Amino acid sequence: LNQNRIINGVQAFELGLADRLFENAEFLDESLQFLIDIINGKTKIKRKDPYFKKVNQFIREAKEFVDHKVHGAAIAPYKALDLIKGACTWDIDTGFEEENKALGELIKSRQCKASIYAFDLVNRHAKRPQGVPDVKPLEIKKVGIIGAGLMASQLAYLFLYRLKVPVVVKDIKQEIIDKARGYIEQELKKAIDKGKLEETKFNYMFSLFKTTLDWKDFEDCDFVIEAVFEDMNVKKQVFKEAEEVIREDCILASNTSSLSITEMGSELKQPERVVGFHFFNPVAVLPLVEIIKSKETNDLTLATAFNLAKKIKKTGLLVKDSPAFLVNRILTKMMVDCLEIVDNGATFQEVDDALLSLGLPIAPFDLLALVGPAVAFHVLETLNRSFGPERFPLNENFKKMIEAGKTSIYLPDKKKKVVDPEIEKLWQKKGDYQYRKEEILDIVLENLTKEIDLILKEKVVASSRDVDMAMILGAGWPFFMGGITMYLDLVGITPRVLQKVFFSF
Template sequence: MTDYSTIDFSDLEQASVDEVITHSIVRDVTLASGRTLALITLHNGRDHKRPNTLGPLTLRELSDTLDELAERAAKGEIDAVAVTGKPYIFAAGADLSQISSLSSRDLALKIAQRGHHVLGKLSELGVPSFSFVNGLALGGGVEIALNSTYRTIDSSAAAIALPEVFLGIIPGWGGAYLLPNLIGIENALEVVISNPLKQNRTLKPQQAYDLGIFDAIFSPANFLEASLSWADGVLDGSVAVERKNAPGKIERSIKWPAAIKIARGMLESSVGPMPRSPYRALDLLEQAVKGTKEEGFEREDEALADLVASDEFAASMYAFDLVQKRAKRPVGAPDKDLARPVTKVGVIGAGLMASQFALLFVRRLQVPVLITDVSQDRVDKGLTYIYDEIAKLEGKGRLDADTANQLRALVTGTTDKADFADCDFVIEAVFEETSVKQQVFREVEEFIADDAILATNTSSLSVEEIGSVLAHPERLVGFHFFNPVAVMPLVEVVRTPQASDAAVSTAFVVAKNLRKNAIASA
């Protein structure tokens, strides 16, 4: 097992650039019973607009604080330790600006190990530890609570979530091991994988409490006082803590592997094989049923290091940064009044990616969508996928029956590209090879109107070269979705030197109507 205490983290701290340090402010609280609780308040000195985050220097300060409290506990000076946050904020997790700037896998591994080293101390103080989650708690903030012995939650907290899979990584400071062993595998799958892939859905405090993540929930009017009183009751035995959703032997032996198998099948059908993070998270949840906590933490170390060093995480951070900083005013967008009206969409291809495009277009634009492929069997397979996904949305109550029927009626398939004649916007999702894309665009261009827009989803090929074979290269734009299509909020609009303002403007307006954030690229 890795002995985190022997690792030199100085190079990690030296790599920290302009970190806003979240300080660990300690005060002793005398409880009604006369016991002493050391209360750590996390506070970065900013208001609620700048949440507490956990970077390398923050972790060093928290580590030193916990070491001092462990020494005091050994001397009998304190009976418990608790962690809470500044007003409205517990902690928003790891400092993404620090993690995304790490220059090597070795440093990525060290940030994983450092998080485990520091947060793991909450269970090694020699006295019980509590987390009083008084506000927003995301990622590493939730993992502070999970590493504590007991947890309370403010009923008005803004959001509770482990959003790492949405960002292309995994919960790497204990979440992937501790959570399923606390609330069961099915609940953990919802929190760690399903919610992040549903546009980064978060939990309300009552939901988090009902799942069993927290042991008690209190009103914001007297949250800290109620939490302190409750903790005093836990310490003297007058308050019993029942972990209602903790997995038993039957779940671990039977339900656990069955739930993992179902979740893997759902991932394969919904996001395909490309995004690594949900599958790594799934592997960690599967393995959490066995072995020790230390082994679970080591698995998280390796997975987080691999993913932080990956292109997927870099792309996710690129998208996240653009969405956060530029969503309100897209950069490089021509006047929206130049955009062509889009009354019918054509999708070239009927594989998983193309089918996801078609589903997104029909749901958001609610216009006819036509898919095509080289054989009727492939077309039929694509249509079946789309219809099945619409049925799932209907079954979950996200679409009513009339809307579901309407959407199904709007999606059709063909093997004859002449049927694309009345499409205003045609996007391809075929094999990533320039000649293949050129060929399908040449075939379609024979039939569509001169002012119809063509879009390629390529992420690596030259859009200008693809368009060089067209009679009207000015109509072609890059329209690159980040995968998974339904989840990632960014679309990259690539403008060639030949592209018209009308084509680019149409692409931006379409992206907005798809509820995506578009950013221009040349």
């Protein structure tokens, strides 16, 4: 449920899973002495008697939590709940026997195979990125960020917290940069409350952060990244203005989600120092950074980008300068099919429920609200221009939703999903076909299979492993799916659609 993240010793002790908590330096000696004292009778272990009266209630609540997390797509959490419930009445021999049976069943499952593969991806494959030049990277002593919106503010905090170097944020309006300043102050205070930052370091860290309306504050930056409106002309303009003041060895990066890095740097004096550095929202949660090499990007720029990703504790993935890059291309393909299915008769909830049954962390139309319909439509427009309307049609209802200023399909703050009545009114359906869940999944997954095959043929990334790693680390897809290509192979969709598999075992 937590992508194989384990709890630490303090958490285990607080949960009652350990009897003592020892410091690292004396851990072995004190642990052995603790054991000797138990054997000699000097120390007695006192534990609270188990409280079984509300077991059924707790199991029921836990199952609801698991349902919310995995939507029935993973076997192991439900087996674990059965074993926990059984352990309340079984003797120890029965408990071990039932665990052995459960393990025997689970180890043969598709989810187990996918989880082992996913674990290897994020713990080995991700730490050996492909395409990193053998060049000494530049040292980053100051970071400049163009734009001060929510994404830019998240980036500013990340660079400040991880690098502990001066960070300057520029925008064109005072009220926008004031809001960014307030965001950084708030995030630093949250870090103190969580014990991630010492209170005495607050003033020092906050003093490293600066907001400005003046390009001159970028003069001594080593790395400048833009996070402005997703429009090529706007991005070209801010790069031109930045180039007039920054040093010749300063790197220019873009957080664009879909636009060409090559074109973005085409009118600059030094296009070789331009690189794509695409984060995923929320920045603090998703570890992936797509590093996009343009036709001009030199080895020093690329090596520095990978080194910087590592320093801010992100996983860099080399991606070809191709429309929407990797993750957004896959997610957008999924979205256009979901929209088409709704147009033809399905409800938004039916589509969301069908896709959630895969175990995805968020339903497609909830993801649309998180990303922002306007941003998603910009990505779709880029893909439509590049690959045509057959694969990436500009959905008219989607367009009307944006023109109406709607930011979500569903009404906000409702325990149960309720479609916004204004969305219902403007959405003109083409048909009234009654889809079964399996039909929705077949359409979406078969088209994803074809699109991923094209992505690999175009060499957008080096391998299907990169695709899977990106979907796990950039979109939060679960370990038990193994990303997307492994899942498509294991459930038989790849051989049915492509007459081959993405992997050979």
